[in-house]
Amino acid sequence: MPPVNNKRSRRIWFPVIHSPWSDVIKFLLVLAALTWLLYRGTESLGYNWQWHRVSRYIVSVKDGQVIFGPLIQGLLVTLRICGWSLVFSFTFGLLTALLRMSDSVVGRGVARCYLELIRNTPLLVQLFFLYFVVAPVLNIDRFTAGVLALSLFEGAYASEIFRAGIVSVARGQWEAAHSLGLSTFNLYRYIILPQATRYVLPPLTSQAVALIKDSALVSTIAIYDLTMQGQVIISETFLTFEIWFTVAAIYLVLTVILSTMADIMAYRLKTIS
Amino acid sequence: MQGKELGDYIIEVERIRKTFPNGIQALYDFSARIRRSEVVVIIGPSGAGKSTFLRCLNGLEDFDSGTITIDGIRLDDNKENRLEIRKEVGMVFQLFNLFPHMTVLENVNLAQMLVRKKNHDEATKVTMSLLEKVGIPDKAQSYPSQLSGGQQQRVAIARALAMVPKVMLFDEATSALDPEMIGEVLDVMKTLAQEGMTMVVVTHEMGFAREVGDRVIFMDEGRTVEEGSVEQIFSNPQKERTKQFIGQIL
Numbered sequence: 001m002p003p004v005n006n007k008r009s010r011r012i013w014f015p016v017i018h019s020p021w022s023d024v025i026k027f028l029l030v031l032a033a034l035t036w037l038l039y040r041g042t043e044s045l046g047y048n049w050q051w052h053r054v055s056r057y058i059v060s061v062k063d064g065q066v067i068f069g070p071l072i073q074g075l076l077v078t079l080r081i082c083g084w085s086l087v088f089s090f091t092f093g094l095l096t097a098l099l100r101m102s103d104s105v106v107g108r109g110v111a112r113c114y115l116e117l118i119r120n121t122p123l124l125v126q127l128f129f130l131y132f133v134v135a136p137v138l139n140i141d142r143f144t145a146g147v148l149a150l151s152l153f154e155g156a157y158a159s160e161i162f163r164a165g166i167v168s169v170a171r172g173q174w175e176a177a178h179s180l181g182l183s184t185f186n187l188y189r190y191i192i193l194p195q196a197t198r199y200v201l202p203p204l205t206s207q208a209v210a211l212i213k214d215s216a217l218v219s220t221i222a223i224y225d226l227t228m229q230g231q232v233i234i235s236e237t238f239l240t241f242e243i244w245f246t247v248a249a250i251y252l253v254l255t256v257i258l259s260t261m262a263d264i265m266a267y268r269l270k271t272i273s
Numbered sequence: 274m275q276g277k278e279l280g281d282y283i284i285e286v287e288r289i290r291k292t293f294p295n296g297i298q299a300l301y302d303f304s305a306r307i308r309r310s311e312v313v314v315i316i317g318p319s320g321a322g323k324s325t326f327l328r329c330l331n332g333l334e335d336f337d338s339g340t341i342t343i344d345g346i347r348l349d350d351n352k353e354n355r356l357e358i359r360k361e362v363g364m365v366f367q368l369f370n371l372f373p374h375m376t377v378l379e380n381v382n383l384a385q386m387l388v389r390k391k392n393h394d395e396a397t398k399v400t401m402s403l404l405e406k407v408g409i410p411d412k413a414q415s416y417p418s419q420l421s422g423g424q425q426q427r428v429a430i431a432r433a434l435a436m437v438p439k440v441m442l443f444d445e446a447t448s449a450l451d452p453e454m455i456g457e458v459l460d461v462m463k464t465l466a467q468e469g470m471t472m473v474v475v476t477h478e479m480g481f482a483r484e485v486g487d488r489v490i491f492m493d494e495g496r497t498v499e500e501g502s503v504e505q506i507f508s509n510p511q512k513e514r515t516k517q518f519i520g521q522i523l
Contacts, residue, residue, distance in 0.1 A: 175333050176370035176429075180384035180436060181360040190383060194374050 047241060054242045057233050071243075074229030075250055081147055081215050081225060086208055088151035093158025098188070100163060111159070118156035124217055126153060131221045146218035154211045161207060165200035166192055198269050205262035209255045216251075226250060277487065280309025283439060283471055284330065289339030291325055291495075299325040300336065301495035309439075310469040314482040314503075317492035318518065323475040326492070327442045330473065331362040344439055360388060363433030367445040369425040371417040371432070377404070378413040381432045389436065396435075403431040407461050423454030430461055441465065443474040479522060483507065491515050 042049070057069040099111040118126070127149040135145040169192050177191045219228035230247040234240050284307040291300040299322045307313050315323045328334040329341060332348055332355040341348040343358050372380050378400055385396040404410045407427035409420075417425055426446060433441060443462065447455045459481050466472055466485040476482065482489060482503060489506040491499045491514075499506060499515045507523070510516045 170370075172366060172368055172370035173372065175364075176366065176372070178333060179331055179359060179362070179364040179366075180432070181356055181388045182384060183356070183387075186387045190387070191372055195372075 042241065049242065050239060051242055053237065053239060054246055057243070058246070070229040070233060071226065071246065071250065074224060074226040075254075077223065078212075078215055078225040078227075078254075081143070081150065081218060081223070082212050084147045085150040085154065085211055085215065088147065089154035089158050089207075089211065090204075092151055092155030093162050096155065096159035097162035097166060100159070101166065114152075115156050115159065118153055123149070123153045123214060124220065127217055127221060142221050142223055146215075146221060146223050150211060150215060150218070153214070154207060157210075158204065158207055161200050161203045162196070164203075165196035168199050169195045198266075201262060201266045201269065205259055208258055208262075212255055212258070213251065277310065277469075279311050279487070282306045283309045283344050284473070285340075285342045286326075286330075287340045287342075289326075289329060289336045289341060291322075291329065291334065291336045298495055300329070302339070303492075303496060304339075305490065305497070307440075307471065307473065309471055311487045312466045312470075312472045312474065312485050313488050313490060314486035315473065315475045315490045315492060316477070316479075316482065316518070316522075317498075320494075321492040322495040323492055324444050327364070327444050327473060327475055330440075330442055331359050331364055333364075360436060361439045362442060363436055363438035363440070364442045365426070365429050365433055365444065365446045367448050369417070369422070369429045369449075371425055371429055373417050376414050376416055377409075377420070377428050380417070380428060381435050384432070385435050399435055400431070403434055404428075406434075406464070407431050408457070421454060422450045423457045426450065426454075426458045427461055430458070430465075434465075440471045440473065443472065443476065445475055445477070447476065447478055477522070479507070491518065493518075 057071045059069055059072060060067050096111045096114060099107040100115075102108065127146065130149045130152075131142060131145045134140075135142070140148075173191055173195065174187070177187045182191070215225065216227040218225055219231065222228070224232075226247055230243050234243050237243075284305070286303065286305045288302045288304050289300050290298075290302060292298045301322075303322065303326060305313075305326075315326070317323050325334055329336050330343070330348075344361060346354050346358055346361075348354060348358050371377075372383070375383065378397065381400040381403060382393065382396040385391045385399060386393065389396075391399075401410060401413065404413055407430055409424055409427055412420060412424060412428070417428070420428065430446075446462070447458050450458065455478070459478060462472070462474070462481065463485050474481075474486070486503045488500065489503050490497055491506060491510075491512075493514055499510060499512045506515065507519060510519050
């Protein structure tokens, strides 16, 4: 092919390919393909879609009163579990990271053992262990056991994120703070952690999203979270696809909101420094 | 600056040794005694141990043997002592090391409030007068990234001075600066010297050394090769190694 033609065709196609509309069109094409696949799949299964029956499990109106369905109640439980677990896992993570970098040999050893133990065993096993073995001994309820299992698990991963963030603060910052006579606590509180926050925010957000998704596992110890409620509804109604899709969509909304909030925070931090 | 009145010995360093984990010996039985209000300039080729010595003086670097005493306090494994010494010894770094997430005002206020336990108003008063002194009172609300290198280094000097240190250490404070900004930082350092601050200065600025230095220590391979008055070292060095080095830099 002569190069002249090539050049002309580029001139014609370049603006089309690189306009924002081409992205929208590509996205719609992918979406259409997925829908078609799904349609064909369920058609061959002979699945009978009954989307109209789903709404009552989310919210319904009875005698002028709004009643939240089991899915919303499950969502509230999931939110409570995730909220507590988030706070505790970040606390465990930060403490473990600080322990691992401390001068104390025992502290480093304890942190290391915790990390390896948690990261190299399945979350489900940890959850069962806490619920069936530890909980009866310590006399804690299933909600606490679930939160504890999730916090310990995600905390181990969070600690590695915190550690990486702390290590990435320039050495000169430590030295400057030391030379001013700052105590170790003040050094971390005012100099190191504020700067590390910028580095850790994106990976920490991924970790929080993972936590929300992993929280579905607490349904195995009969906590009525979003996933558990979904399972119950399905066993009563056989609306398998509709309910699972709805549950997935609710998780998606939750994680997207979280990511967006993290983006806003990251943007603010960037504009400050 | 010759003939200025010097006080008693404020820094006493006895035969300190320091070997880095990679086997490089940075200081070999290095000793020095520095008087109150004295300005000591340390020169020498890179790798001579100049910076390591400075960093040992405020406990940023551990040493293997020997003793360092500053204003009567021994610098040893005792954490309290080390913190006490750091309060009294200010340090200015080659790369400024300002806190990038804080304004100039917050940078200078921080240690006054956390370590000297002043309230915000008292600290701010001191900070503003120090910024006046180093010539950038209008930059109090700026962030370090908005300042030139020379301005940043002057903030760093103000930050160290805010602790009212008894000794100031300068670790190649002008080496990272553009030529036209070196002067403004040296001017601040000269003012400090004239006010009677005890200063230990590692520098390649021979003009500065001549103008304000009371004494010059020429170091090589972790030891003092020769020391004496500025005149003596620059114009009439005795040792062959000193002659060679002075010949290269002048």
